[in-house]
Amino acid sequence: MACAAFTESLTFDSAVAYRLHERVALRPEPFGALAYHYGNRRLNFLRAPELVKLVKSLDGHESVRAAFDAAEIDPCRWPSFEKALASLAASDFLVAEESTAS
C-alpha cells in the first residue's frame, strides 16, 4: 500500500460516498466508456475498463475508498484513478451522496 497516497482535494473527498449523477449516461467503448451529462452537456472519456467498473460500483459503497478496496484495483493505480474521479466530480458527473442532485 506504500504507493497508494490519496491526495487532498478541495472538491473531492474520497472518505465520503459518491454516485454517478442521475443524468449521466455511460456508453461502453473498447477503451472504457463515453460519459455524457444531459444537464451540462459535457462529454467525458473514461479511459480504462476498470475505471468504468469502479464508477458504476460507487453507489453501493459507504466511501470512495471502500469502493477502491472492493474493486481490487492495484493500489499503485489509485492516485490516477482518484484524480479521474475528482475530475468527474468537478464537472458534476459524480455527486457526493449527501448532496442533492439538481
Next chain:
Amino acid sequence: MTLIDEPRPENLVLSPVKKSGLANQMKVGLDAPICLTWELTYACNLQCVHCLSSSGRRDPRELTTEECEAVIDELQRMQVFYINIGGGEPTIRKDFWHLVQYAVDHGVGVKFSTNGSGIDAAVAKRLAKSDYVDVQISIDGADAETNDHVRGEGSFATAVEAMEHLDAAGFEGFKISVVMTRHNIAQVDEFEAMADRYGAQLRLTRFRPSGRGADSWEELHPTDQQQRDLYRWLIDRPDVLTGDSFFHLSALGEALPGLNLCGAGRVVCLIDPVGDVYACPFVLHDEFLAGSVRDEGGFETVWQQSDLFTELREPQSAGACASCGHFDACQGGCMAAKFFTGIPVDGPDPECVLGHGEAAMDSVARASVSKDHSRTAVTIGRKPGAGVRSGAAIG
C-alpha cells in the same frame, strides 16, 4: 473535424493512458458516433453565401416524419447521446418540434442550429423549460452590415430578436455560432461581449469552402495573419467553443482544446435531408457518401460496415506532410477544406499556417460542387431575391 464541442483538455486525462492513446482510439472509430449532424431539410428562408449545404429549396425526397422517427429509434439503440440538427433552416419543417420532442422522449438530446426565424417569445419559453434541447443561433457579423453581407438583408435583426427572446425566457447558455471570415474575425471581442450580454456561449467555427462556400472562399477565408491572431485569442479563451474546427492552427504551437483530429467517419458523420449518410458534415459530395438510412440495415449498418467508413478508419498516410515537423500537431488539417480546394486528402490544408497549402492549390484543379439546392444564384452582398436564374452561378 467538427462539431464536438465538449471534450476539453482536462477531460482527456481521465486515466493513466496518454492523450495520444485516446486520439488513436478515435481514429479507428467507435461503435456509434459521438455526435451526429442531421440536416433535416434543404429548405431555407435565407441563402447565405457560404452555406455548406447550398441550401434554399426543399428536396421533394426528404425523409418523412415516420422515417425520421425510425432513425431516432435507431440512434437511441446505438446510444448516440445527442444530435446536431441543422439544414437548411430546420424549423421550417412542419414536424420539426414534433421530431425534437420525439428525440428527447427517446433519450437522444438535441442541439439545433437556426437563423432565429422560428424562435418567437412562446417558442423561447418552451425551449427554456427543456434541459435536453440546446439552441444555436447563427450569425456571421457583430453588426447588421457585416452579417447581412453574407447572410442576407434583415438576417441580423432576426437573429438578435431570437437571442432576446431566449434571454428573456431565461434560456441560459444557448450558443451563438459564428463562422470566422475575413470580414468578421476582427470582431471576436464584440461577439464575446454579445454572448456575455445574453448569457450565451460563444462558438466560433472555421469557414470551409464547402457548398456555396466554394464560391465565396476567395473573398471570405481569413488571411494568414488573421489566423494567427485568432489562434492566440482562442488559446487565451479555452471556454470558447470551436467544434474542434481549428486544429490546423495547432501547428502554431500549443494545441487548441479538443481532440485535434479529423473525426470524419470515425466519431462524427452527417445525415442529409434525404437520408444519405456522409463521412463529414462539410463534404456533401458523392465521394464521401457512405450509404443511406433508407438502405437495408439502416444507419447502423452504414456506420459500422460501409466501405467508405471502414477505409477512413484505416491508418491514413501523412502524404505530402510526412516530412513536416508539425504533422503530429495539425494532422494535415481539414479533409473538407482540402477536397474543395482540389488538394488531395493526404496533401496540406489550404490554410496551412506554414504556407504549404498555397503551393498545393496552385497545382491542382478544384472539385466541383455536386449538390446544389439554391433557389437563385447567390452572389455576395446581394439583396434577398436579387439573384438571377436558379443555379446559374454554380458549376
